[in-house]
Amino acid sequence: MKPAFLSNAAYIFLFSLLGLVYIIGLFVPLMDNDSAHHANIALHMHLTGDYVSLIDNGRDYLDKPHLHFWLCALSYKIFGVTGFAYKFPSFLFTILGTYSTFRLGKALYTTDTGKLAALITSSALGYMLANNDVRMDAILTACIITASWQLVEFIQYKKVKAAVLAAAGLAAGFSVKGHIGIIIPGIAVVLYVLYGRKWKSLLNWKWLLLTAAFVIFITPVVYCYYLQYNLHPEIIVRGRDHINGIKFILFGQSIERFRGDSFGSDNKRDYLFFLHTFLWAFAPWSILAYMAVAGRIKDIVSRKKEWLTTGSFMIMLLIVSFSGFKLPHYLNVIFPFAGIMAADMLLSKKENTKWVRFVFILQFSVTSILLLVSLVLNAWAFPVKSVALIVVIILLLSIPIYFVKNTMLDKLQKTVGLSVSAMVLVFFCLNSNFYPQLLPYQGGKELAAKTNSKVASSEVYGWDSVYSSSYYFHTRKLGTPFAGTVLQTGKKTWLLYKQENEIDILQMGYNLHEKYSVPYYYVTRLTLSFLNPATRMLQCDTMVVAEVTR
Numbered sequence: 001m002k003p004a005f006l007s008n009a010a011y012i013f014l015f016s017l018l019g020l021v022y023i024i025g026l027f028v029p030l031m032d033n034d035s036a037h038h039a040n041i042a043l044h045m046h047l048t049g050d051y052v053s054l055i056d057n058g059r060d061y062l063d064k065p066h067l068h069f070w071l072c073a074l075s076y077k078i079f080g081v082t083g084f085a086y087k088f089p090s091f092l093f094t095i096l097g098t099y100s101t102f103r104l105g106k107a108l109y110t111t112d113t114g115k116l117a118a119l120i121t122s123s124a125l126g127y128m129l130a131n132n133d134v135r136m137d138a139i140l141t142a143c144i145i146t147a148s149w150q151l152v153e154f155i156q157y158k159k160v161k162a163a164v165l166a167a168a169g170l171a172a173g174f175s176v177k178g179h180i181g182i183i184i185p186g187i188a189v190v191l192y193v194l195y196g197r198k199w200k201s202l203l204n205w206k207w208l209l210l211t212a213a214f215v216i217f218i219t220p221v222v223y224c225y226y227l228q229y230n231l232h233p234e235i236i237v238r239g240r241d242h243i244n245g246i247k248f249i250l251f252g253q254s255i256e257r258f259r260g261d262s263f264g265s266d267n268k269r270d271y272l273f274f275l276h277t278f279l280w281a282f283a284p285w286s287i288l289a290y291m292a293v294a295g296r297i298k299d300i301v302s303r304k305k306e307w308l309t310t311g312s313f314m315i316m317l318l319i320v321s322f323s324g325f326k327l328p329h330y331l332n333v334i335f336p337f338a339g340i341m342a343a344d345m346l347l348s349k350k351e352n353t354k355w356v357r358f359v360f361i362l363q364f365s366v367t368s369i370l371l372l373v374s375l376v377l378n379a380w381a382f383p384v385k386s387v388a389l390i391v392v393i394i395l396l397l398s399i400p401i402y403f404v405k406n407t408m409l410d411k412l413q414k415t416v417g418l419s420v421s422a423m424v425l426v427f428f429c430l431n432s433n434f435y436p437q438l439l440p441y442q443g444g445k446e447l448a449a450k451t452n453s454k455v456a457s458s459e460v461y462g463w464d465s466v467y468s469s470s471y472y473f474h475t476r477k478l479g480t481p482f483a484g485t486v487l488q489t490g491k492k493t494w495l496l497y498k499q500e501n502e503i504d505i506l507q508m509g510y511n512l513h514e515k516y517s518v519p520y521y522y523v524t525r526l527t528l529s530f531l532n533p534a535t536r537m538l539q540c541d542t543m544v545v546a547e548v549t550r
Contacts, residue, residue, distance in 0.1 A: 005112045005347060006413060011119065014420045017399070018122055021427040025132045026091060028435045029470070030083045032442040033524050034135045036469030039086040042072035044478055046081065052224045057467055057479040060228065062237040065221045065249060067175035068136045081476055087131065090138040094131055097142030098122045101336040104149040105343060107156065108306050113343050119416070121339030123423045125370075126281035130332055132435065133524075136177045137332040143173035145336040147185040152192055152308070154210070155201045163210040171217030179254035183319075184333055188312045195307040225249045273326045274317055281331050284366040284419045285342050288359065292341040305344070309337040346412060356411045363415045367400070367422035378429045381531040382437040389432055396425045441536075443520035443543035444470025450516045451475070451545050455494050460545060461486055463497035463505060468543060471496065487550050499542035513547040 006014075030036040037056070044055045051070060054061040071089035079085035098118050105114030121127055130138040147169030154162035166185075173181020193201060229235060229245030237243060279286045296310040313334050320330045349355050378384055384393065403409065403417030440446050448471050451460075457475035461482035462468075472479045480486075487493050495512070497505060498520060505512065520543035521530060530539040 005116060005350070006416065010413075010417070011115055014119060014417065015122070017396075017421065017424040018128075021424055021431055022091060022094070022128070022131055024428065024431040025128075026084050026087050028083070028132055028431050029439045029445050030086060030473060031133045031439065031524060032444050032468060032470040032522075033133070035086070035133055036444065036473050038068065038135060039072065039083075039473050040469050040479065042069040042076065042086065043081060043473060043476070045069060045073040046076040047476070047478060053228045055478075057462075058481060060235050060237050062229075062243065062248065063253070064136060064177055065175045065253075066224055067172060067221065068139055071139070081473070087134045090134045091131055093139040093142035094122075094127075097138070097145050097336065100142065100146040100149045101339055104145060104152060104336070105340045107149065107152050108308065108340065109344055110347075113340065113347055116343035116347065116416070117336070117340040119420060120285050120342050121336050123420045124281070124285055124335055124339070125283045125423070125426075126328065126332055127335050128423065128427050130329065132431065133329075135329060137329045140173055140176045140181060141332045141335065143169050143176060143181055144184045144333050147173060147181075148188040148308070148312070151185055151189040154206070155189070155192065155198055158201070158204055158206065160206060160209065163206045164213050167210045167213035168217055171214050174218055175221045178249070180333065183254075184312055184316055187315050188308050188337075191307040191311040195303065222246055222249060270326065271321050274321050274331055277328045278317075278331055281328055282335060282338055284363060284370060284423065285339070287362060287366065288342045288345065289338040292338075292345040295345065296341065309340045313337045313341065346416070350410075350412050353411075356415075360411050360415045363419050364404075367419055370426050371422055374426045374429050377434050377531070381533065382434050384429075384433050386433075392432075393425070393429060396421070396428055400425065438523055441519055441521040441540065442468075442470060442523045443518045444468040444472075445474045446518045447471050447516065447543055447545060448474035450518060451494075455516070455545060456492070459492055460494045460496055463495055463501050466497050466501060468496065471543075482548075484550065487548070493548055494545050495548040496543070496545050499544060502544070505548075509550065511549045513549065515544055515546040517542050517544045519543075 030039055041054055041056055041061060044053075045051050051066075051073065054066065054069065068089075072086050075085040075088050079088065098121065101121050102114040102118035105117035107114075127138075127141075130141070147166050150162050150166035150169055153159070154166055170182050170185055173185070175181075193199070225245030225248065227245075229243040229248070233242040235241065235243060278289075282289055293310060293313060296305050297314075299305055300307065300310070316334050317331075320326065323330075346359070384390055399421040400418045403414050403421060406414065406417075409417065447468070451457075452475075457477035460475070460477065461480050463482050467479055469479075482495055495505070495510075499517070502512070519537065519540040521540045527539065529535045
């Protein structure tokens with residue numbers, strides 16, 4: 001029996017370090033884009049008790065299904081309305097997704113491959129970022145890789161339990177983000193059957209059980225769309241009425257997003273967008289993953305390696321590359337497959353001294369670049385101010401140095417330890433210093449704190465298209481657009497707007513009185529001018545809450 005690539009103690013140590021920075025990330029304030037936006041949809045459920053309708057800023061929300069919002073609303077009931085409560089379900093699913101990556105890697109290869117794949121995936125930049133800027137991606141990725149693992153288990157052992165769990169994974173993925181939660185595991189299982197020529201496995205009657213369980217599990221979401229839209233043809237979304245909610249969720253949702261209909265056209269014509277985005281999103285392992293894919297492509301015909309991970313990765317990359325709406329986090333769902341391929345490549349070539357030396361130099365270079373960027377962000381852009389944080393950072397920096405210097409480890413073990421511990425240091429600096437200093441510039445939370453006890457949140461309305469998700473979330477108030485009809489004699493009314501809107505407000509005949517203001521910047525679109533402390537304030541707008549009268 002071959003010795004394990006890394007000892008259990010080493011895995012426990014590295015996963016514990018990763019767990020530390022993931023947990024710290026739970027307390028980082030919500031980002032004022034999809035994170036705070038989705039948090040408010042769940043807040044509407046929590047405050048109104050309406051778990052059927054998806055409502056965004058007072059309007060019907062026709063895009064993603066219910067499960068993510070249900071989980072967050074449940075978390076609010078347990079922990080209260082906090083950023084931690086919003087992020088906690090994604091954190092739990094990240095643990096599930098990491099474990100399922102291990103189990104799929106083990107099922108396809110060996111226990112060692114599974115463990116290393118889980119370690120690689122959980123230390124990838126985009127995978128970790130999905131627990132900071134929380135959208136649907138952590139939950140969706142976990143559902144997809146869990147469903148893929150259970151489908152493989154079902155084909156291998158034909159157990160009812162695996163069929164039901166596969167159905168649950170597929171249904172959960174569908175209930176989080178639509179068809180993509182079914183398509184990727186479906187591709188994976190087809191490739192698994194084709195590679196292994198397991199034709200007889202398709203004749204098992206338990207596939208009917210799996211299908212029936214899937215239909216039952218998605219019924220709550222489909223029924224909610226029926227209640228919200230089919231029973232209310234008068235609802236208008238994006239200029240359309242008489243919306244067939246059942247048809248939308250079963251057939252239209254993912255197609256609209258693929259074509260870019262009603263969802264913008266970010267990077268629509270950049271067909272290489274995901275190829276270069278993967279380089280940073282799966283850092284520090286992305287180059288190794290591409291090397292693994294390249295090696296497998298030439299071996300597809302000879303069937304030297306299974307097709308499930310290779311095919312799922314390549315087909316999904318191709319699909320999203322030709323979609324009409326491209327965002328970096330669309331790649332998260334293929335990270336576990338990339339992790340398994342990279343782990344298998346590392347372990348299968350670990351006896352090749354020359355190749356291992358190349359990988360060590362590669363990973364040392366990549367992690368050095370990441371640490372240098374982290375140094376710039378945390379020493380120049382937003383300098384660390386706490387002595388305690390500096391001490392912890394120095395201690396964490398000693399860990400990658402330890403892995404490099406440890407003479408008891410071979411070159412490949414050093415490479416893995418260095419890469420993971422470097423990502424721990426990068427994200428510790430992000431979560432404990434960079435984000436806490438950056439996110440106040442998005443304004444919402446700070447303005448909520450400033451107006452607390454001075455402004456009744458129920459009397460605040462948003463001007464025109466101004467909507468601060470983080471402000472409404474931290475005031476525990478559902479956003480309501482401003483209209484002149486809300487002004488009442490003897491009752492204070494407050495207006496949320498940006499400084500640039502003030503001229504329009506005054507020209508329309510409104511008067512502004514007592515004001516509270518904070519700097520505002522769209523922090524998910526960082527520029528060098530904003531990061532530069534000397535020019536930062538010049539890049540900021542001002543977010544204001546002011547009493548308004550006619």
